[in-house]
Amino acid sequence: MQNLFVNIREAKLDDLKAIMQIEQLCFPHGAWKEENILYELKENPVAHFWVIELSINNEDGYQVVGFCDYWETFDSATICQIAVHPYLQRKQLGSAMMDEIYNDCYAKKIRTLTLEVRTTNEKAINFYKKHGFKTETTKPHYYDNGDDAYYMILEVK
Numbered sequence: 331m332q333n334l335f336v337n338i339r340e341a342k343l344d345d346l347k348a349i350m351q352i353e354q355l356c357f358p359h360g361a362w363k364e365e366n367i368l369y370e371l372k373e374n375p376v377a378h379f380w381v382i383e384l385s386i387n388n389e390d391g392y393q394v395v396g397f398c399d400y401w402e403t404f405d406s407a408t409i410c411q412i413a414v415h416p417y418l419q420r421k422q423l424g425s426a427m428m429d430e431i432y433n434d435c436y437a438k439k440i441r442t443l444t445l446e447v448r449t450t451n452e453k454a455i456n457f458y459k460k461h462g463f464k465t466e467t468t469k470p471h472y473y474d475n476g477d478d479a480y481y482m483i484l485e486v487k
């Protein structure tokens with residue numbers, strides 16, 4: 331029988347290749363460029379960038395299968411990116427990262443978690459609603475291609 335091990339940890343520069351692969355698969359239109367991810371990993375002082383990795387039987391090491399990036403600004407935080415490899419979506423890996431973000435925010439006394447999501451991204455909207463986010467408003471033409479965004483908020487308590 332095979333055992334699956336899941337680990338969430340801070341991202342390292344060595345993870346860049348895996349992160350970029352997932353980014354391009356998950357966001358075929360409008361993926362962040364490598365330089366944007368590098369900025370998050372190396373320079374952005376408010377960024378918290380984590381990866382989720384899996385190992386089968388703890389034998390061949392772990393493989394990065396998803397990531398998340400949130401910005402901490404005083405008593406509020408914004409989720410900038412969250413993505414799971416398309417082959418492994420709907421297996422609660424995104425939820426594991428979201429729980430980790432929530433618990434981290436709670437420990438840091440952050441009071442609100444916010445995000446923008448494309449109004450057409452139904453699975454992400456469902457995902458955020460499942461985690462308690464409520465739509466506060468719509469931001470027209472928020473994205474470069476003119477798409478609207480929902481601005482969603484979750485109280486951390």
Ligand SMILES: CC(C)(COP(=O)(O)OP(=O)(O)OC[C@H]1O[C@@H](n2cnc3c(N)ncnc32)[C@H](O)[C@@H]1OP(=O)(O)O)[C@@H](O)C(=O)NCCC(=O)NCCS
Pocket residue numbers: 356357411412413414415418419420421422423424425426446447448451452453454456457458460
């Ligand atoms: C959004 C995303 C991170 C969710 O991660 P995930 O690991 O697939 O999600 P989970 O398995 O933890 O799902 C939790 C809940 O979210 C909702 N959900 C997730 N995928 C869904 C889908 N395809 N359709 C409808 N609801 C979905 C469901 O309520 C689900 O709970 P359930 O499985 O018990 O019904 C993932 O779909 C993804 O990487 N999408 C592409 C990138 C993206 O759009 N990111 C968000 C940008 S704002």
